[in-house]
Amino acid sequence: MAKIIVTAGPVPGHVVPLAAIAADLTKRGHEVLFYTGAQFEAQISATGARFVPHPAEVDVTVGALDAALAEREKLAPLERIVFDIKHLAADQAPIHDKRLQELLAEFPATVVISEPMSFWALPTALRAPRGRRPLLVNIGIAPPAFSSADTAPFGPGLLPPTTDEERASYDDMRVQMGAFFADPQQYVEGVFTSMGVTLPAPLFDAMATVPDHLLQLTVPAFEYPRGDAPEGFRFIGPLPAATDSEFELPDWWAELSDDRPVVVVTQGTVENGDFSQLLVPTLRALADADVTVVAATARPDGPDMVRAALDDQVPANVRLAGFVPFEQLLPLADVLVTNAGYGGVQTALRHGVPLVVGGETEDKPEVAARVEWSGIGVNLHTARPGTAAVRAAVDDVLNDPRYRKRASEIRSQCAEYRPFDAIADIVEQATAGGEHSRLGLRREGDEL
Known part of the structure; x- marks a missing residue:
C-alpha cells in the first residue's frame, strides 16, 4: 500500500479531477492525504482520503483573500494571469511549502500528486534528486503552457504556425510576452529563493519540467503536436466521472x-x-x-x-x-x-x-x-x-x-486511454522502488 499526498488549488476545476484520482487510489487500497481548501472537506472525505485544510490565513475558500479577489475582478485578462501568479500562488507558496513539509514528516508519502497552479509542490522536487524525495506527479488540468517552437506563446489562444512568416511573428511575440511576464517571473524567483530553492526555468516551463511526470488529461487529437515537449509529458486521456445515482431526474x-x-x-x-x-x-x-x-x-x-x-x-x-x-x-x-x-x-x-x-x-x-x-x-x-x-x-x-x-x-x-490505471501504475512503481518506464504511459504512435 502506498502513501500519497494529493494537493490542489482551492477551486472546483482544480479540486474535482484530483478528487476523482484520490478516490480511485483509495479504492485500490492506497492511503491518500488530500491538502486543499476547507470548503472541500466533505467532497474529499467522501473519496476515502484523509482531508487536511489549507491554513486559514491563505485559504481562499474561507474568505482569507476576499480583498485581493475583489481587486482582481477589475483587471484585464492578461493582467489577471499576472495577478494570479503573484498574489494567488506565489505569495502563499512559502506557507503551503512549510505545511507540505510538515505533512511529509508525519505522513511519509512516496508520491505527491499536484496540478500546475500548486506552485508549493515544486520546492519538494527541487530540494533533492529523484530517489531521495517523493516522486512529483503533475496532473494537466488545463492546456499545457510550456513553451514550444511548434506553437504560439501561451495565453492569447492563437493557433499553431503554418508558415515561416507565422513562426517569425510568434518568435517576436515570445520576446514581447517574455518582457510582459518579466516582473512576475522575477517575483516568483524571489519567492522560491526565500524557500531555499532556485527556479530552474521560466515559470510556465518549470511547471512542466520540474515534476517527474506531467500527465495531460486529454488525447493527442485535442492538443497541438510538439517536437520539443518535456520528457515527462504524456497524454493519459480525460478522466471518467462517476454517475450521480442520487440525482433526481426533473x-x-x-x-x-x-x-x-x-x-x-x-x-x-x-x-x-x-x-x-x-x-x-x-x-x-x-x-x-x-x-x-x-x-x-x-x-x-x-x-x-x-x-x-x-x-x-x-x-x-x-x-x-x-x-x-x-x-x-x-x-x-x-x-x-x-x-x-x-x-x-x-x-x-x-x-x-x-x-x-x-x-x-x-x-x-x-x-x-x-x-x-x-x-x-x-x-x-x-x-x-x-x-x-x-x-x-x-x-x-x-x-x-x-x-x-x-x-x-x-x-x-478517448476510449483507448485508461487514465486511472496510468496514474496507479506510476504510484505503485514508485512505492515498489522501481524506476517507472515513461514509455509505458504512451500508446504506440502517439505524437506530442
Missing part, C-alpha cells in the same frame, strides 16, 4: 430523448455569477429554434437568476437546471455551448459532443482555440457573444456533419 428529462436536437449551455462552476455573458444570449438566440435547450447553471439559485435576467420571459423550449450531472446529460446532447472550461470540454470529448465555445479569462482562450483547431466545434472568440453569432454557430454545428464526425473520432481516441 420532469422534463424524458423530452431529451425526443427527436428534437438538444443544446446544453453552461458557464461552468466559476464564471456563473453573470449569466448575461453567454448563457442568456444563447437562450435568446435559440428561442425560436426547433431545439430543446438545457441551461445548466451550476448553482442552486441559477434558475431564478436566469428568470430574473429574462424578466420572467423564459423561452418555451428552455429547461432550467441548477446542478445537473454532465455524465447523464451529455449522452443526450447534440451540442454543448460553453465558456471553454477545460474539464467541461474534456467531458464533451469523451461523449462525442461537438461544441460552441467562447471564453476570455484564465486558460479559456487556449481551450477555445483547441476546439477550433481540432475540428470539434466553433470558437466564438469572445466571452460575450451576440445572439446572432451564437445562433449561427449552433446552426453550423448542428447542420454540418463534419463536427459530429470529428467528435466521434475523438471520443474513440
Whole structure:
C-alpha cells in the first residue's frame, strides 16, 4: 500500500479531477492525504482520503483573500494571469511549502500528486534528486503552457504556425510576452529563493519540467503536436466521472430523448455569477429554434437568476437546471455551448459532443482555440457573444456533419486511454522502488 499526498488549488476545476484520482487510489487500497481548501472537506472525505485544510490565513475558500479577489475582478485578462501568479500562488507558496513539509514528516508519502497552479509542490522536487524525495506527479488540468517552437506563446489562444512568416511573428511575440511576464517571473524567483530553492526555468516551463511526470488529461487529437515537449509529458486521456445515482431526474428529462436536437449551455462552476455573458444570449438566440435547450447553471439559485435576467420571459423550449450531472446529460446532447472550461470540454470529448465555445479569462482562450483547431466545434472568440453569432454557430454545428464526425473520432481516441490505471501504475512503481518506464504511459504512435 502506498502513501500519497494529493494537493490542489482551492477551486472546483482544480479540486474535482484530483478528487476523482484520490478516490480511485483509495479504492485500490492506497492511503491518500488530500491538502486543499476547507470548503472541500466533505467532497474529499467522501473519496476515502484523509482531508487536511489549507491554513486559514491563505485559504481562499474561507474568505482569507476576499480583498485581493475583489481587486482582481477589475483587471484585464492578461493582467489577471499576472495577478494570479503573484498574489494567488506565489505569495502563499512559502506557507503551503512549510505545511507540505510538515505533512511529509508525519505522513511519509512516496508520491505527491499536484496540478500546475500548486506552485508549493515544486520546492519538494527541487530540494533533492529523484530517489531521495517523493516522486512529483503533475496532473494537466488545463492546456499545457510550456513553451514550444511548434506553437504560439501561451495565453492569447492563437493557433499553431503554418508558415515561416507565422513562426517569425510568434518568435517576436515570445520576446514581447517574455518582457510582459518579466516582473512576475522575477517575483516568483524571489519567492522560491526565500524557500531555499532556485527556479530552474521560466515559470510556465518549470511547471512542466520540474515534476517527474506531467500527465495531460486529454488525447493527442485535442492538443497541438510538439517536437520539443518535456520528457515527462504524456497524454493519459480525460478522466471518467462517476454517475450521480442520487440525482433526481426533473420532469422534463424524458423530452431529451425526443427527436428534437438538444443544446446544453453552461458557464461552468466559476464564471456563473453573470449569466448575461453567454448563457442568456444563447437562450435568446435559440428561442425560436426547433431545439430543446438545457441551461445548466451550476448553482442552486441559477434558475431564478436566469428568470430574473429574462424578466420572467423564459423561452418555451428552455429547461432550467441548477446542478445537473454532465455524465447523464451529455449522452443526450447534440451540442454543448460553453465558456471553454477545460474539464467541461474534456467531458464533451469523451461523449462525442461537438461544441460552441467562447471564453476570455484564465486558460479559456487556449481551450477555445483547441476546439477550433481540432475540428470539434466553433470558437466564438469572445466571452460575450451576440445572439446572432451564437445562433449561427449552433446552426453550423448542428447542420454540418463534419463536427459530429470529428467528435466521434475523438471520443474513440478517448476510449483507448485508461487514465486511472496510468496514474496507479506510476504510484505503485514508485512505492515498489522501481524506476517507472515513461514509455509505458504512451500508446504506440502517439505524437506530442
